[in-house]
Amino acid sequence: MITPRRPAGFNELLPADQMALNAMISIIRLSYEQHGYAPIETPALELSPVLLAKEGGETAKQVYRFSKGDNDLAMRFDLTIPLARYTAEHYHELTFPFRRYQIQEVWRAEKPQAGRYRQFYQCDIDIVGVDDITADADVLITARNTLKALDLKDAVLKISHRGLLTGFLADKKLDKKNTEVLRIIDKLDKQGEKVVATELAKLGLKKNDITELLKLVTIAGPAKDVLKKLPTIKQPAFTKALLELTQLNKLLTAAGLKSSEFVFDLSIARGLDYYTGMVFETVLTKHQNIGSVCSGGRYDNLLEQYHKEHLPGVGASIGLSRLFSAIKDSLSDAPANPAQVMVISFESQQDAYALSVVKTLHQSNLNAFLYPGHDKIGKQLKYADKLGITFVALVGSYEVEKEMITIKNLKSGEQKQMKLSKAVQFIRKNL
Amino acid sequence: MITPRRPAGFNELLPADQMALNAMISIIRLSYEQHGYAPIETPALELSPVLLAKEGGETAKQVYRFSKGDNDLAMRFDLTIPLARYTAEHYHELTFPFRRYQIQEVWRAEKPQAGRYRQFYQCDIDIVGVDDITADADVLITARNTLKALDLKDAVLKISHRGLLTGFLADKKLDKKNTEVLRIIDKLDKQGEKVVATELAKLGLKKNDITELLKLVTIAGPAKDVLKKLPTIKQPAFTKALLELTQLNKLLTAAGLKSSEFVFDLSIARGLDYYTGMVFETVLTKHQNIGSVCSGGRYDNLLEQYHKEHLPGVGASIGLSRLFSAIKDSLSDAPANPAQVMVISFESQQDAYALSVVKTLHQSNLNAFLYPGHDKIGKQLKYADKLGITFVALVGSYEVEKEMITIKNLKSGEQKQMKLSKAVQFIRKNL
Numbered sequence: 075m076i077t078p079r080r081p082a083g084f085n086e087l088l089p090a091d092q093m094a095l096n097a098m099i100s101i102i103r104l105s106y107e108q109h110g111y112a113p114i115e116t117p118a119l120e121l122s123p124v125l126l127a128k129e130g131g132e133t134a135k136q137v138y139r140f141s142k143g144d145n146d147l148a149m150r151f152d153l154t155i156p157l158a159r160y161t162a163e164h165y166h167e168l169t170f171p172f173r174r175y176q177i178q179e180v181w182r183a184e185k186p187q188a189g190r191y192r193q194f195y196q197c198d199i200d201i202v203g204v205d206d207i208t209a210d211a212d213v214l215i216t217a218r219n220t221l222k223a224l225d226l227k228d229a230v231l232k233i234s235h236r237g238l239l240t241g242f243l244a245d246k247k248l249d250k251k252n253t254e255v256l257r258i259i260d261k262l263d264k265q266g267e268k269v270v271a272t273e274l275a276k277l278g279l280k281k282n283d284i285t286e287l288l289k290l291v292t293i294a295g296p297a298k299d300v301l302k303k304l305p306t307i308k309q310p311a312f313t314k315a316l317l318e319l320t321q322l323n324k325l326l327t328a329a330g331l332k333s334s335e336f337v338f339d340l341s342i343a344r345g346l347d348y349y350t351g352m353v354f355e356t357v358l359t360k361h362q363n364i365g366s367v368c369s370g371g372r373y374d375n376l377l378e379q380y381h382k383e384h385l386p387g388v389g390a391s392i393g394l395s396r397l398f399s400a401i402k403d404s405l406s407d408a409p410a411n412p413a414q415v416m417v418i419s420f421e422s423q424q425d426a427y428a429l430s431v432v433k434t435l436h437q438s439n440l441n442a443f444l445y446p447g448h449d450k451i452g453k454q455l456k457y458a459d460k461l462g463i464t465f466v467a468l469v470g471s472y473e474v475e476k477e478m479i480t481i482k483n484l485k486s487g488e489q490k491q492m493k494l495s496k497a498v499q500f501i502r503k504n505l
Numbered sequence: 506m507i508t509p510r511r512p513a514g515f516n517e518l519l520p521a522d523q524m525a526l527n528a529m530i531s532i533i534r535l536s537y538e539q540h541g542y543a544p545i546e547t548p549a550l551e552l553s554p555v556l557l558a559k560e561g562g563e564t565a566k567q568v569y570r571f572s573k574g575d576n577d578l579a580m581r582f583d584l585t586i587p588l589a590r591y592t593a594e595h596y597h598e599l600t601f602p603f604r605r606y607q608i609q610e611v612w613r614a615e616k617p618q619a620g621r622y623r624q625f626y627q628c629d630i631d632i633v634g635v636d637d638i639t640a641d642a643d644v645l646i647t648a649r650n651t652l653k654a655l656d657l658k659d660a661v662l663k664i665s666h667r668g669l670l671t672g673f674l675a676d677k678k679l680d681k682k683n684t685e686v687l688r689i690i691d692k693l694d695k696q697g698e699k700v701v702a703t704e705l706a707k708l709g710l711k712k713n714d715i716t717e718l719l720k721l722v723t724i725a726g727p728a729k730d731v732l733k734k735l736p737t738i739k740q741p742a743f744t745k746a747l748l749e750l751t752q753l754n755k756l757l758t759a760a761g762l763k764s765s766e767f768v769f770d771l772s773i774a775r776g777l778d779y780y781t782g783m784v785f786e787t788v789l790t791k792h793q794n795i796g797s798v799c800s801g802g803r804y805d806n807l808l809e810q811y812h813k814e815h816l817p818g819v820g821a822s823i824g825l826s827r828l829f830s831a832i833k834d835s836l837s838d839a840p841a842n843p844a845q846v847m848v849i850s851f852e853s854q855q856d857a858y859a860l861s862v863v864k865t866l867h868q869s870n871l872n873a874f875l876y877p878g879h880d881k882i883g884k885q886l887k888y889a890d891k892l893g894i895t896f897v898a899l900v901g902s903y904e905v906e907k908e909m910i911t912i913k914n915l916k917s918g919e920q921k922q923m924k925l926s927k928a929v930q931f932i933r934k935n936l
Contacts, residue, residue: 079555092544121511325857
């Protein structure tokens with residue numbers, strides 16, 4: 075006998091929770107489709123030399139990589155690099171701008187911790203092949219509408235633009251330190267201004283520049299206010315960023331986003347190198363501790379490693395597994411079975427009639443099944459109750475003879491004998 | 506620059522095909538839920554010593570297995586063993602009979618060939634914890650109804666029962682050769698009676714027994730006829746099988762299965778050891794060449810390796826990826842984007858208005874997006890047409906001023922200017 079157990083960091087759900095998670099996936103899928111994104115899926119396994127072409131350091135260490143036969147294989151660890159590989163491989167079969175969504179699991183051998191798993195769902199959208207601010211707006215609007223569809227009314231998009239910092243640093247002749255400065259700024263929210271100032275000094279920035287920089291990146295608030303507070307910096311990158319943010323504010327407002335639903339926050343840097351324009355994160359004000367639940371931004375060239383075409387794009391990703399584990403306690407008790415009616419047959423002579431009852435319930439678009447076997451009625455009722463099924467339909471010899479069923483509402487206790495056609499209406503009315 | 510490519514045997518779909526596959530998954534999911542099965546998902550990676558506790562030979566060779574840190578890991582290669590592990594691990598949290606469905610990918614390093622992939626979807630249902638023929642009927646009915654929901658009207662369930670052969674062999678004092686005989690019989694359909702007879706002779710069966718056995722296992726046809734044709738064999742296993750098949754015929758008929766939709770076919774042996782009662786396969790009469798698209802049966806003890814409880818069960822599995830690749834050419838041309846309306850904004854001054862149009866379309870439950878940027882109208886129309894989007898809504902300065910839009914039906918060529926509220930009705934009517 076072997077103890078049944080899973081590898082550390084690999085979560086799995088009981089049916090009620092799985093139903094709740096599936097409901098969320100379904101909402102995200104429908105919302106992405108409503109916003110005109112088409113689905114793709116990429117394989118769990120890719121060729122390591124292809125998938126890891128650009129990755130080094132931390133990420134590469136976390137990848138599940140192994141050999142099988144002649145193949146050096148790696149498991150999907152995000153949905154962006156597979157999108158790049160997919161887009162390059164199918165370049166001539168795709169229509170650009172390519173609007174795709176992808177809801178799949180990814181695997182990373184991270185240190186397991188609360189709410190962090192080694193297998194988790196990502197739900198990504200991207201518009202590839204266009205550099206226009208309406209695409210950035212589209213991604214942000216879709217992200218907000220999707221979170222709203224998930225009933226996350228406390229979601230706030232925090233938006234910034236890489237060009238502001240780039241412009242500022244160019245103005246100070248610090249262009250070459252762009253990446254390092256970004257990485258340090260990214261820590262602002264966790265480590266505070268003092269630590270950041272010290273690190274910037276270590277990097278060789280002058281005291282004055284550090285003060286100005288910190289003043290810049292701590293600007294945050296309603297879009298209109300932030301646009302007024304921004305300094306004047308005559309650098310093309312800065313000017314472009316300012317124009318784009320101004321237009322974004324107009325577009326998001328036109329699309330119905332309230333000023334409480336998105337802010338401009340210049341501390342949002344996003345650690346990842348590949349962002350080049352708008353960047354954003356999303357916090358739930360009631361669950362600040364879980365960090366960003368939806369992040370993304372604009373990148374310059376998705377296909378870099380794989381293809382000569384220059385394809386800019388913009389995207390967003392919802393970290394579903396973490397989001398789910400954060401909010402699942404606040405979800406109302408979900409049933410552990412999707413059935414609305416369970417049919418009970420008293421004796422095997424009534425099984426055939428009971429199955430014809432199930433058939434009729436199905437034809438009336440109700441979810442139903444026959445309890446298999448003839449355990450004691452009490453046990454069967456308890457079973458239906460435990461699964462969260464509202465109605466039980468009892469079938470004995472009397473019911474078969476009279477072509478009726480006895481319906482019991484397990485929530486109210488009400489019990490009635492009636493014709494099947496009446497029962498369907500009765501159930502519908504009381505669901 | 507690295508050539509973007511996938512490992513051999515790993516398929517991926519273009520958006521139109523992915524949408525068609527997703528539609529099938531969605532139908533299967535809804536059908537399983539309608540029949541009262543609850544969803545679970547198990548991790549892609551399991552601990553090898555747990556997952557491969559019982560597996561030897563061919564299957565073990567096909568498993569993607571590797572080490573990461575201290576863990577000896579194996580990728581999911583079917584949904585049955587993970588179900589056993591899950592059921593044993595969560596035994597005290599589950600309610601029995603446990604009715605679960607699971608739609609996930611599995612991975613096997615098989616030799617790639619047409620319609621056979623190294624990553625493919627399985628769609629399983631099982632009822633665990635009960636040995637009652639209504640459960641067998643439930644699984645068969647659900648399988649047939651699900652294939653019917655997929656519009657596979659040519660699906661025929663071929664049902665048999667392990668007890669017939671077991672009883673026959675017991676009667677001939679050949680009990681000990683049960684497994685080998687099963688394996689040989691399983692080849693009947695591919696290799697024919699002669700080869701099977703030769704192999705049975707090699708196994709040591711007498712000529713007379715071989716003749717009788719072949720006569721038995723070639724009985725096939727409408728359930729009623731087969732029940733009449735069966736020989737009388739006074740062995741408990743045979744008698745039980747006969748009783749169960751007789752009852753199955755009644756139950757399936759009561760549930761609305763026509764005699765053309767299921768047959769009893771005693772050549773169905775199912776190679777797998779663990780089946781102990783009813784077994785079945787499903788052929789599409791219009792696609793015989795792809796083999797069984799849905800198979801399963803009754804097993805004696807799911808938890809064997811993991812738990813002291815004795816849990817019999819019955820299940821079925823749809824091999825979706827193979828099914829999809831077989832029928833996808835017969836599906837009508839699917840669009841490559843879920844949007845029903847694409848909005849075109851003539852100039853950036855109209856972008857905000859255009860996004861408010863998109864918002865209204867979304868609120869009217871239409872799928873819509875704004876084409877990002879301001880490419881030439883001809884290019885944008887061609888784009889919408891290529892994606893299979895029916896309606897285009899044009900927004901220029903005139904439309905903004907008059908608070909109207911110009912709607913163009915790309916299928917009929919019809920074009921009209923109207924108020925947005927009218928447009929929604931117009932689109933709905935012509936979708």
